[in-house]
Amino acid sequence: MLSTVTATAVSRPMLKVQCTMKRPFKVMAEKFPTFLPRDVEKIKDTFALKLAARIERLPVSVSFREDSIMSSCVTPLIRNETTPVVLLHGFDSSCLEWRYTYPLLEEAGLETWAFDILGWGFSDLDKLPPCDVASKREHFYKFWKSHIKRPVVLVGPSLGAAVAIDIAVNHPEAVESLVLMDASVYAEGTGNLATLPKAAAYAGVYLLKSIPLRLYVNFICFNDISLETSWDWTKIGRLHCLYPWWEDATVSFMTSGGYNVTSLIKKVSQKTLILWGEDDQIISNKLAWRLHGELSNARVEQISNCGHLPHVEKPAAVAKLIAEFVRETSRCKEVESIS
Numbered sequence: 001m002l003s004t005v006t007a008t009a010v011s012r013p014m015l016k017v018q019c020t021m022k023r024p025f026k027v028m029a030e031k032f033p034t035f036l037p038r039d040v041e042k043i044k045d046t047f048a049l050k051l052a053a054r055i056e057r058l059p060v061s062v063s064f065r066e067d068s069i070m071s072s073c074v075t076p077l078i079r080n081e082t083t084p085v086v087l088l089h090g091f092d093s094s095c096l097e098w099r100y101t102y103p104l105l106e107e108a109g110l111e112t113w114a115f116d117i118l119g120w121g122f123s124d125l126d127k128l129p130p131c132d133v134a135s136k137r138e139h140f141y142k143f144w145k146s147h148i149k150r151p152v153v154l155v156g157p158s159l160g161a162a163v164a165i166d167i168a169v170n171h172p173e174a175v176e177s178l179v180l181m182d183a184s185v186y187a188e189g190t191g192n193l194a195t196l197p198k199a200a201a202y203a204g205v206y207l208l209k210s211i212p213l214r215l216y217v218n219f220i221c222f223n224d225i226s227l228e229t230s231w232d233w234t235k236i237g238r239l240h241c242l243y244p245w246w247e248d249a250t251v252s253f254m255t256s257g258g259y260n261v262t263s264l265i266k267k268v269s270q271k272t273l274i275l276w277g278e279d280d281q282i283i284s285n286k287l288a289w290r291l292h293g294e295l296s297n298a299r300v301e302q303i304s305n306c307g308h309l310p311h312v313e314k315p316a317a318v319a320k321l322i323a324e325f326v327r328e329t330s331r332c333k334e335v336e337s338i339s
Contacts, residue, residue, distance in 0.1 A: 031053055032052055032053055033052075033053075033055055033056065033057075033122075035057060035072075035122065035124065036052060036055065036122060036239075037239055037240075037242040037243065039235065039239060039242055040052050040239060042235055043232060043235050043236055043239070044232050045099070045232055045233075045236060047099040047100055047103070048096055048099045048236050050099070050103075051074060051095070051096060051098065051099040051102060051103075051114075052096060054074050054075075055072055055073070055074055055095065055122055056072070056073065056074070056075060057070035057071060057072050057073075057122075057123065057124060058070070058071055058073060058075075058143070058146075058147055059071070059146075060139060060142050060143045060146060061142060061146070062129070062135070062138055062139055062142050063138065064129055064130055064135055064138070065127065065129045067127070069118070069123060069124065069125070069129065069139065070123060070124040071115075071116065071118075071123045071124075071139065071143055072094075072095070072116040072121045072122035072123045073095065073113060073114060073115045073116060073143070074095050074098075074102065074112075074113065074114040075113060075147075076106070076111045076112050076113055077106055078106055078109065078110065078111050078112070079111055080109070080111055082109070082110055082111060082326060082327075082330060083111075083150070083151065083152060083153050083176050083177075083326055083329065083330055084110075084111040084112070084113060084148055084150055084152045084153070085105060085110050085111065085112045085113070085152065085153045085155060085322065085326060086113045086114075086115055086144075086148070086152045086153070086154050086155065087101075087102065087112065087113065087114040087115065087155045087311075088115060088117060088154065088155060088156045088157070088160035088163050088164055089114075089116070089117065089120070089121070089157065089160050090157050090158035090159050090160050090184075090309075091120075091158065091159040091184075092120055092208055092241075092250060093120060093121075093237065093240075094116055094120060094121040094122060094239070094240045095114035095115065095116050095121060095122075096236055096237075096239070097157070097309070097311065097312060098114045098311060099236075100311070100312060100315035101311040101312075101315040101318050101319050101322075102114055104315055104316060104319035105319050105322060105323065107319075108319060108320075108323040109323075110322075110323060110326060113148065113152075115140065115143065116240075117136055117139075117140070117160070117163060118131055118135055118136045118139040118140075119131030119136065119249035119250065119252065119253050120240060120249070120250075121240050122240055122243075125243070125245045125249055126244075126245060128245050128248050128249060128252070130252055130256075131249045131250075131252040131253045131256070132252065132253065132256035132257070133166060133256065133257075133258070133259055136163065136253075137163075137166055137167055137170060137171070140163075140167055141167065141170075141171050141174060144171075144174045145174075151173065151174060151175060151176035152174065152175060152176060153176060153177050153178070153179060153322070153325070153326055153329070154167060154168060154174075154175045154177075154178055154179070155178075155179040155181070155322065156178070156179070156180055156181070156183070157181040157182060157183075157309060157310075157311055158181070158182055158183070158184045158282075158283070158308065158309070159184045159259065160181075161180040161181065161182075161183030161184060161185050162183070162184060162185050162187075162259035162261045163259065164178055164180060165178070165180070165185060165261045165264050165265060165268060166259065166261055166264065168268055168270050169261075169264045169267045169268060172269065172270070175270055176270065176329065177270045177271045177272065177273075177325070177329045178268065178270050178271070178272040178273070179272070179273045179274075179275065179322055179325060180272060180273070180274050180275070180291065181274075181275040181276070181309075181310055181311065181318070182275070182276050182277055182280050182282070182283055182285075182308050182309070182310065183274070183276075183283070183287070183288075183291060184283055185261050185262065185265060185291065186262055186287060186290075187258075187259070187260070188260050188262075189257045189258035189259060189260040190253075190254050190255075190256075190257060190258035194254065194255055194256065194257045194258065196254075196255070198251070198255070201251045201254055201255055202247060202251055204254070205247050205250045205251050205254065206247065208241075208250065209238055209241045209246075209247075211234055211238075214233075214234045214237055214238055215227075215230050215231070215234055218230040218233050218234065220281055220282070221281070221282065221307050221308050221309060222307050222309075222313060265291065265294045265295065266294050266295075266296075268295055268296070269296065269297075270297070271297045271298070271329055272295050272297065272298040272299075273298070273299060273301065273321065273322070273325045274288050274291055274292055274295075274298055274299065274300045274301070275300075275301050275302075275303060275310055275318065275321060276288040276300065276301075276302050276303065276310075277302075277303050277306035277307045277308060277309070277310045277313065277314075278302050278303060278304050278305070278306060279305065279306055279307050280306075280307055280308045281307060281308065282307075282308040283308065285302060288300050288302065301321055303317050303318070
């Protein structure tokens, strides 16, 4: 379980795929938001630096805290009539997972948001809220209701797929369709971790932050990775862990029991695109077909020569498939409205 959930926290720069853009991704990488940990300046990956420079915090009012949570996200440069695309991330990760695919989705003309799930990412959690499933769900919904206000294509990789299913079933008005990638949706929450004494839970969470573990996860997630590259990925993947509240937030989630959405899968009514890396060593691609069989309106696209995080390893392929899916679902909506 530990290696499975930790894998989603690792981000990865380009290997053999280049992001070709018709216009530059015009952000000065050195102009970072002041709330980011200073270690962002130690990162070499230019795509990560450019996306980090665009991270901002927006206020989100929730029922479980008196004042608003200043919630981290990347907001779209493009606002148009297409269905907005909202990118979630995996377990113990951040919006920086999307540093390669995000600009390609914008290049495709999509209104694209990257959202940091409550308890992870770069939100201000100095006054620590609960970080259980219900709180994460409400936080996203209130963010959507305040700042997006239209049904979205919700994209969830790994554990983010469980987050997406939970939101789609409980708040169907917010989700027009789903994209689930290498979906971690059959795990029974955090398992035995939920029953650990607090001291043991903090010890386990400290391990999640450790450099040796994250370096190891890089090597099982991806092929042909050098130590130098893996070291930079590790700095990106653990950047959000440097906040003083990160350990408390993660322990709060772990001891709450985590996500168990298996019983919700058949309740998903939204059209769904299932993406899966054929070489995923973390979650078998055979589960793509199980998921396909349990969803009422879904199709599967497998990505060859790709591991657990397709949006990091094969960004051009992922961006193309998401853009096609958005346009396809938009056309279906137009036909339905006419008829």
